[in-house]
Amino acid sequence: MSQFWKPGAEKPRLLDDEEGGVVFLSSSLSSASSIGYGYASIEKQRQRLPVYKYRTAILYLVETHATTIIVGETGSGKTTQIPQYLKEAGWADGGRVIACTQPRRLAVQAVASRVAEEMGVKVGEEVGYTIRFEDFTNKVRHLSSYLSIFGVIIFVMHAGISSLAVQDLTAIKFLTDGVLLREMMDDPLLTKYSVIMVDEAHERSISTDILLGLLKKIQRCRSDLRLIISSATIEAKSMSAFFHARKGRRGLEGVELVPRLEPAILSVEGRGFNVQIHYVEEPVSDYVQAAVSTVLLIHDKEPPGDILVFLTGQDDIDATIQLLTEEARTSKKNSSGLIILPLYSGLSRAEQEQVFSPTPRGKRKVVISTNIAETSLTLEGIVYVVDSGFSKQRFYNPISDIENLVVAPISKASARQRAGRAGRVRPGKCYRLYTEEYFVKEIPAEGIPEMQRSNLVSCVIQLKALGIDNILGFDWPASPPPEAMIRALEVLYSLGVLDDDAKLTSPTGFQVAEIPLSIWVSGRGAQKELDEAKLRFAAAEGDHVTFLNIYKGFLQSCKSSHWCHKNFINYHAMKKVIEIREQLRRIAQRIGIVMKSCESDMQVVRKAVTAGFFANACYSEAYSQSGMYKTVRGSQEVYIHPSSVLFRVNPKWVIYHSLVSTDRQYMRNVISIDPSWLLEVAPHFYQQHRLNPIH
Numbered sequence: 001m002s003q004f005w006k007p008g009a010e011k012p013r014l015l016d017d018e019e020g021g022v023v024f025l026s027s028s029l030s031s032a033s034s035i036g037y038g039y040a041s042i043e044k045q046r047q048r049l050p051v052y053k054y055r056t057a058i059l060y061l062v063e064t065h066a067t068t069i070i071v072g073e074t075g076s077g078k079t080t081q082i083p084q085y086l087k088e089a090g091w092a093d094g095g096r097v098i099a100c101t102q103p104r105r106l107a108v109q110a111v112a113s114r115v116a117e118e119m120g121v122k123v124g125e126e127v128g129y130t131i132r133f134e135d136f137t138n139k140v141r142h143l144s145s146y147l148s149i150f151g152v153i154i155f156v157m158h159a160g161i162s163s164l165a166v167q168d169l170t171a172i173k174f175l176t177d178g179v180l181l182r183e184m185m186d187d188p189l190l191t192k193y194s195v196i197m198v199d200e201a202h203e204r205s206i207s208t209d210i211l212l213g214l215l216k217k218i219q220r221c222r223s224d225l226r227l228i229i230s231s232a233t234i235e236a237k238s239m240s241a242f243f244h245a246r247k248g249r250r251g252l253e254g255v256e257l258v259p260r261l262e263p264a265i266l267s268v269e270g271r272g273f274n275v276q277i278h279y280v281e282e283p284v285s286d287y288v289q290a291a292v293s294t295v296l297l298i299h300d301k302e303p304p305g306d307i308l309v310f311l312t313g314q315d316d317i318d319a320t321i322q323l324l325t326e327e328a329r330t331s332k333k334n335s336s337g338l339i340i341l342p343l344y345s346g347l348s349r350a351e352q353e354q355v356f357s358p359t360p361r362g363k364r365k366v367v368i369s370t371n372i373a374e375t376s377l378t379l380e381g382i383v384y385v386v387d388s389g390f391s392k393q394r395f396y397n398p399i400s401d402i403e404n405l406v407v408a409p410i411s412k413a414s415a416r417q418r419a420g421r422a423g424r425v426r427p428g429k430c431y432r433l434y435t436e437e438y439f440v441k442e443i444p445a446e447g448i449p450e451m452q453r454s455n456l457v458s459c460v461i462q463l464k465a466l467g468i469d470n471i472l473g474f475d476w477p478a479s480p481p482p483e484a485m486i487r488a489l490e491v492l493y494s495l496g497v498l499d500d501d502a503k504l505t506s507p508t509g510f511q512v513a514e515i516p517l518s519i520w521v522s523g524r525g526a527q528k529e530l531d532e533a534k535l536r537f538a539a540a541e542g543d544h545v546t547f548l549n550i551y552k553g554f555l556q557s558c559k560s561s562h563w564c565h566k567n568f569i570n571y572h573a574m575k576k577v578i579e580i581r582e583q584l585r586r587i588a589q590r591i592g593i594v595m596k597s598c599e600s601d602m603q604v605v606r607k608a609v610t611a612g613f614f615a616n617a618c619y620s621e622a623y624s625q626s627g628m629y630k631t632v633r634g635s636q637e638v639y640i641h642p643s644s645v646l647f648r649v650n651p652k653w654v655i656y657h658s659l660v661s662t663d664r665q666y667m668r669n670v671i672s673i674d675p676s677w678l679l680e681v682a683p684h685f686y687q688q689h690r691l692n693p694i695h
């Protein structure tokens with residue numbers, strides 16, 4: 001192993017990252033490092049975490065400062081402990097709630113379970129969580145709530161769910177930052193929360209950035225609200241500068257305010273267990289192959305302990321699993337006893353939960369994951385992390401109006417988070433599939449905020465729905481590119497969602513929206529069967545009508561999970577589909593939309609999709625045999641994704657829902673249309689002459 005791997009220099013970690021952000025993970029272990037946590041009581045485990053020594057300091061700073069920024073090594077106990085300290089100190093008294101946001105749903109659920117376990121309560125009681133579609137707060141368990149669908153519908157949904165609100169008895173609530181944003185539509189000042197902890201703030205998702213901007217606004221009206229911004233890898237000084245700089249602050253100079261407006265910064269020193277970093281000596285050309293070899297080497301040479309591999313997406317993960325399974329079978333090394341599990345957001349809940357189950361004695365679990373497992377998660381058995389150095393990231397070009405999902409190098413912050421998934425319950429090792437020189441010199445300290453590389457349509461709608469009309473003047477932690485903002489306003493204006501003054505119009509475009517559900521279960525090891533199942537529902541009109549067929553089939557099966565299993569359909573997603581439909585029906589009723597079935601007239605459905613996504617129209621040129629399409633707006637070359645029922649059917653005119661970029665630009669969720677509908681539904685957007693030559 002030593003021929004392939006070179007251990008990282010062992011120097012103490014510098015908190016300010018003066019050496020270009022290099023993580024030199026210290027070899028000096030904390031007192032807990034040689035003791036198995038499994039044998040200590042939960043209370044003892046809590047007290048051994050580095051953050052415990054800072055309990056009093058944290059409570060003091062939160063009491064006296066409107067904003068506290070806490071930087072502490074991964075695994076030091078920020079997420080699980082700080083909300084509990086706050087509760088113990090009385091911040092949840094009088095029915096108030098302590099909120100802790102996470103960028104990802106899986107982390108929300110996992111952390112809520114852990115904290116509930118530490119407090120000896122059930123999830124949904126004193127400790128609860130809310131993610132899209134699932135609200136496990138209070139004593140009443142109800143599945144309902146928040147629906148993130150493209151833009152306008154969020155606004156409608158909000159109105160629809162307000163009647164469902166119940167009194168919150170939960171003291172500590174974990175939630176995604178997106179869900180907290182949606183709560184602001186009901187309660188703009190978030191009055192029930194006493195402290196809001198924005199965890200993993202370095203991730204800088206669009207929702208986190210909007211949330212940070214809005215929380216700063218709320219602070220002006222609520223001197224009782226406290227914010228905690230926490231992460232292992234955040235640039236604390238710039239975050240502090242953002243919260244300190246206040247527009248229009250008059251007459252406050254020289255006055256000592258409590259809480260103080262200048263943010264406090266606290267560095268939590270120390271880590272749970274040591275993680276040894278190893279780098280490859282030479283760059284690898286194929287990270288899938290390198291990941292497979294590394295897993296087999298670890299399995300062959302290293303003591304027991306599970307392995308977590310970070311790759312970029314489902315395609316990579318499936319390829320790795322296949323290769324690993326084959327190589328493990330043919331390898332001379334002792335490769336029996338590997339339990340290989342994928343982890344990505346498209347998997348069913350049950351499949352995701354398998355990664356948390358204990359590894360049977362004598363076996364070694366290998367979890368192959370996207371960056372879904374990068375932050376906040378503790379997978380107890382993980383001792384080894386293999387980091388490919390890449391992730392899938394969105395990049396939006398406002399000029400061509402195309403958003404690509406591309407495989408791109410991760411940042412140092414991400415690499416540190418990934419390494420941090422080892423060493424949480426005992427010492428660990430992280431194998432980076434890139435050289436140390438590359439890590440030091442090439443990769444950036446932090447990633448580009450999502451806000452600066454995304455299509456901003458839904459972000460603009462969200463802000464407008466929250467009453468922020470002057471979007472260009474909004475106080476962002478990082479300003480979005482003006483071109484992307486202008487493009488978003490233009491699209492929303494064309495949709496009839498914004499009026500001439502860039503204000504939200506009455507709910508004109510609200511009836512058409514995207515519901516981002518992936519209802520197919522992955523076809524691991526059974527791609528042929530999955531393809532056959534898809535064919536059973538396939539509609540010549542395209543993917544949306546196919547989804548409708550599946551919905552009808554599900555109803556006919558009396559919503560049977562067995563039926564879903566047989567047809568490779570995600571049962572949980574189908575249950576959500578039913579809930580969403582019910583919510584939409586209620587909203588439609590409330591705002592006076594007359595419900596009328598289209599019966600079997602699929603043209604109505606296709607026109608409705610056209611009205612919502614007219615900007616995504618494409619045509620195939622008569623002479624083109626290659627399956628190549630061109631977008632009407634930008635004449636970009638695009639192709640139908642192989643997962644679409646229209647793949648190889650190639651109708652002349654289509655509308656797509658999203659584009660993904662791999663070797664080519666692929667359209668996902670595609671429906672065939674008649675181009676004359678474009679003029680009908682969006683005459684302000686398309687002119688006859690633009691469509692005629694290709695009609």
Ligand SMILES: Nc1ncnc2c1ncn2[C@@H]1O[C@H](COP(=O)(O)OP(=O)(O)OP(=O)(O)O)[C@@H](O)[C@H]1O
Pocket residue numbers: 037049072073074075076077078079080081114231232272375376377378380420423424425
């Ligand atoms: N589900 C769990 N099972 C066992 N131990 C756990 C679990 N969750 C947390 N822990 C223990 O608590 C420690 C602190 O976890 P916590 O998530 O609070 O750290 P953190 O500082 O927020 O880390 P990160 O920045 O990586 O999210 C872990 O390192 C681990 O020792």
